[in-house]
Every structure is written in structure tokens, then in C-alpha cells.
Amino acid sequence: xxxxxxRKDILPLKDKxxxxxxxxxxxxxxxxxxxxxxxxxxxxxxxxxxxFDSIEAFCMTVARNLAIxxxxxxxxKNLELTPEMEQASxxxxxxxxxVQTERLNLIHQLINKLPEKQRTVIQLRDIEGKxxxxxxxxxxxxxxxxxxxxxxxxxxxxxxxxxxDGYGL
Amino acid sequence: MDxxxxxxxxxxxxxxxxxxxxxxxxxxxFTSGEVPAALLLYKELFVYQKEQQIEGLGADFDAxxxxxxxxxxxxxxxxxxxxxxxxxxxxxxxxxxxxxLGNVAQRSLFHNDALDYNYNNYRDTYDDxxxxxxxxxxxxxxLSDEISKSNNQNSADSIYKAATDSVMNE
Numbered sequence: 279x280x281x282x283x284x285r286k287d288i289l290p291l292k293d294k295x296x297x298x299x300x301x302x303x304x305x306x307x308x309x310x311x312x313x314x315x316x317x318x319x320x321x322x323x324x325x326x327x328x329x330f331d332s333i334e335a336f337c338m339t340v341a342r343n344l345a346i347x348x349x350x351x352x353x354x355k356n357l358e359l360t361p362e363m364e365q366a367s368x369x370x371x372x373x374x375x376x377v378q379t380e381r382l383n384l385i386h387q388l389i390n391k392l393p394e395k396q397r398t399v400i401q402l403r404d405i406e407g408k409x410x411x412x413x414x415x416x417x418x419x420x421x422x423x424x425x426x427x428x429x430x431x432x433x434x435x436x437x438x439x440x441x442x443d444g445y446g447l
Numbered sequence: 448m449d450x451x452x453x454x455x456x457x458x459x460x461x462x463x464x465x466x467x468x469x470x471x472x473x474x475x476x477f478t479s480g481e482v483p484a485a486l487l488l489y490k491e492l493f494v495y496q497k498e499q500q501i502e503g504l505g506a507d508f509d510a511x512x513x514x515x516x517x518x519x520x521x522x523x524x525x526x527x528x529x530x531x532x533x534x535x536x537x538x539x540x541x542x543x544x545x546x547x548l549g550n551v552a553q554r555s556l557f558h559n560d561a562l563d564y565n566y567n568n569y570r571d572t573y574d575d576x577x578x579x580x581x582x583x584x585x586x587x588x589x590l591s592d593e594i595s596k597s598n599n600q601n602s603a604d605s606i607y608k609a610a611t612d613s614v615m616n617e
Contacts, residue, residue, distance in 0.1 A: 284516060292512070293503030300502065310504060314512065321516050381491035382498070389495075405499045407467055429463035435492075436461050443488060 301401040302345035316341040338416040396431035
């Protein structure tokens with residue numbers, strides 16, 4: 279088994295952990311704290327690193343649990359629009375730009391309004407590009423449950439997106 | 448480009464049946480190149496997914512994290528004998544300074560006790576010259592006695608030596 283180093287193997291996970299924590303807490307400061315706590319917790323168990331078959335999955339699980347804890351403590355404050363959503367990529371005119379930004383915001387809100395499980399599955403699958411097995415491991419579910427959750431999440435996003443867009447946003 | 452294929456992929460995507468490769472294909476399609484009007488509606492969903500991939504924490508986080516994690520590790524520091532006793536040396540230096548200061552103070556405050564080498568300041572010890580004469584002569588007698596004692600010893604040695612020399616020469 280290869281030696282695991284904090285600097286080389288765990289610290290580079292910070293962005294992934296941050297994105298996951300942000301998806302769950304919906305708050306950048308809280309998410310950053312979660313990443314920090316996760317790493318400290320993982321560091322304190324450094325004697326056991328060699329026993330894990332995937333240190334990344336372990337970190338993700340810890341981060342998810344901590345993030346859920348925190349977001350539960352943070353009341354039902356559910357939505358926050360983050361400024362980075364305002365930068366759009368390639369639109370040809372002001373109108374298109376506006377529409378594109380609106381739609382990006384809308385998708386951001388729709389995904390963040392999903393229940394935590396569905397949100398996390400979307401995050402891990404569509405943004406981090408993880409396979410079902412990895413997601414199941416992080417979330418402590420079976421692969422079948424992951425597939426079902428992903429299906430429901432995508433359906434809900436699609437339905438609500440089309441419904442709102444259908445009104446000519 | 449075959450948009451039919453994309454439409455089918457999109458259908459399967461909503462049903463959660465696409466593989467990771469196919470989902471990448473969809474993201475690539477929607478984020479690069481021309482998207483036909485019929486599919487434009489879904490563009491932002493994949494743009495959003497791609498945008499979210501670059502979200503992250505800055506380098507200052509690394510520094511903070513490392514300082515938290517690595518500070519408990521105590522590095523072995525070589526301690527030489529001199530550096531180990533450095534505090535003692537310091538204490539000794541402080542004590543010395545105080546002693547010297549005390550000495551100086553004592554000398555300047557009790558100046559009278561010092562030996563006086565100026566003979567003009569000497570005063571007579573005895574009023575009667577006869578008594579003084581006797582005292583001095585007795586003191587000188589003791590002195591000469593002692594000197595002659597050691598002289599005798601020396602001369603006795605030399606006489607003995609001369610005698611033995613003359614005897615040997617004969």
C-alpha cells in the first residue's frame with residue numbers, strides 16, 4: 279500500500295470537498311469551515327489511513343456529514359445567490375446575456391432547492407463526474423439507491439426548469 | 448453534427464441512463480460550438496455543471512491548513528552544552544554586575560578605611576620621644592634578629608660547603 283501524505287493526497291481534495299460542502303450548506307464561509315474541520319478530523323486519524331481503500335471517499339463522507347450537521351444548525355435558511363453565478367460565458371448580446379445569466383441563476387436555485395440527498399447526488403455525478411459505486415460509498419447507499427435518487431433529482435430539475443421557462447422568463 | 452444523437456442522449460440523461468462518458472459528451476456539446484435553437488434551452492444546465500467544476504478554495508487555505516496540521520510536530524533541535532547553560536550564564540552575569548556595583552558602592556561610601564600612602568598625613572603615635580625610641584628600637588631588634596637568623600643559616604651552609612670543598616680538594 280502506498281504511503282498517503284497529507285500534503286500530496288488530502289490537501290488537493292480541498293476544492294472537491296469545498297464544492298460538496300457548499301452544495302449542502304449553501305454558504306461559502308460554512309463550507310470552508312467544513313473543509314477545514316474535515317481535514318483536521320482526517321488528520322487526527324492518520325494512523326488509520328492505510329486501512330481505508332479510498333481516502334478520497336472517506337474525506338467526502340466526513341465532509342458530507344459535517345456539512346449536514348452544520349446546515350441543520352443553520353436553520354432553514356435555504357437559498358443564497360452567490361456572486362460567481364453572475365459571470366456568463368459566451369453570449370452574443372445584452373439580451374442573451376441576461377437570459378443566460380437568469381437561466382444559470384435559475385438552475386442554481388433549482389438544484390439547491392432539492393433535498394440534500396438529491397443535491398449531493400447531482401453534485402457528485404454531474405459536477406464531480408463520479409461513478410455510481412463511488413457515490414454509493416460516499417453516501418452510504420447502494421448503487422441502486424443512488425440511481426433512483428439521481429433520476430428523481432434530474433426529473434425534478436427538468437420539470438421545474440421547463441415549467442418556469444415555459445412562462446417566458 | 449448529428450443532433451438526433453444528442454437528443455437521444457439528452458432523453459437518456461433525464462432518465463439517468465447515461466454513462467459518465469456520455470454525460471461528458473453532452474457537456475462538451477453544450478459548452479463548445481454552436482447549439483441548435485431547439486436544444487438551446489438546455490444549454491445553461493450543462494454550462495452550469497461545467498462552471499461549478501472550477502469552484503474552489505484559494506492557496507491561502509493550504510497555508511492555513513498546513514500550519515494547523517504541521518505545528519504539533521516538534522522538530523528535534525540540537526542543544527549544545529553552551530546553549531543549554533546559557534540562562535545560567537546570564538544569571539551569573541547579572542549576579543556579577545550586582546556584586547561589582549556593591550563593591551564600588553562600598554568603596555566609595557567607606558572611603559576612610561583605605562590605606563593612606565601620603566606620609567605627610569601621618570601623625571605621631573607617642574607623646575614621649577623616649578618611649579617612641581624604645582618602641583622603634585625594639586621593633587628593629589626583632590627585625591634584625593630575624594634577618595640574622597636567616598643569615599646564620601645561609602652562612603652556616605656556605606661554611607659547610609667551603610669546608611667540604613677544601614677537604615675534597617686535599
